[in-house]
Amino acid sequence: MTQVSFDSQDFRRALGRFATGVAVVTARGSGSVPIGMTCNSFTSLSLEPPLVQWSIANNSRNYAPMCAATHFAVHVLDAGQRELCRQFSARDIDRFANVSLETGLHGLPLLQDYHARFECEVYARHEAGDHTIVVGRVLRLSHNEGEPLIFYCGALFHALSPEPTGI
Template sequence: MTRTMTSHTVDTRELRNALGSFATGVAVITTLAADGTPVGVTANSFASVSLDPPMILWMPGRHLRSLDHFRSAGRFAVSVLAKDQAPLSRRFSTPGEEKFQGLSVAQGLGGIPLIEDALATFEASTATLHEAGDHCIILGNVERFSYRAGEPLVFHGGAYCDLLAS
């Protein structure tokens, strides 16, 4: 299907469908609220930015209840989910306060929670924050990372999918 639109005629649903053709991994981004409460959201907007110095970014929507915590915390962590961690992706994409209830997590730098058995974790201090339409761009300096072998959770066309499926 071919869609040609100007910025004045963008159909948001069609744009979302088109953007969904870009397959991504899935991560849980975490931080701590000022009172020490853990905060986390599922995100596929994670990206590597720079190797030297090591920098990463992710893009929280302005609609996120947790956005102010990410703005003010000064640091965040990225846990890249493995293929069998779709339930965690669902848990952290459900808006609300109960995301960590009954969940065992590892303690990262500054006490920020890290998802156990993630494929990779990146712990970062926030470098800059840019406003970008209905989202923000949060750039971070990587301070510590770890990774393991394994298959990633993949998101494509609005659904979790199997890289090996035909």
């Protein structure tokens, strides 16, 4: 296999040209303490069975508790949730401070405000480079009207101009 040389920063800049949604993944940690983190690697995987996936860095402080969880929830963020996105990506704070929660399936800590929400059981985990891909089988979902929060070129946006595509 031939590979042209590039550095990790150039790779990261090129990947940043792909707009993604922004989500918060939550789970029950040890002693039922809620754990959560911001994620932009969330995507659909399969309709039958209903599967989604996201990835976590193997050196993340959340790696061990997230990988020990048997269930998780993915909350796709709404355009007005920039601060919540920042809160769940900050270090050394209570990420759940001043966040309205409800209890979901299997005791999952669920954010009450979201654009879309997926409650999942872990279906598989796959090590891939410096990340682990977490695949979840969707057990329950819900969604709301509004505009999604978008991550593009290292910044958060929310402007969309929807046009019918026929896809």
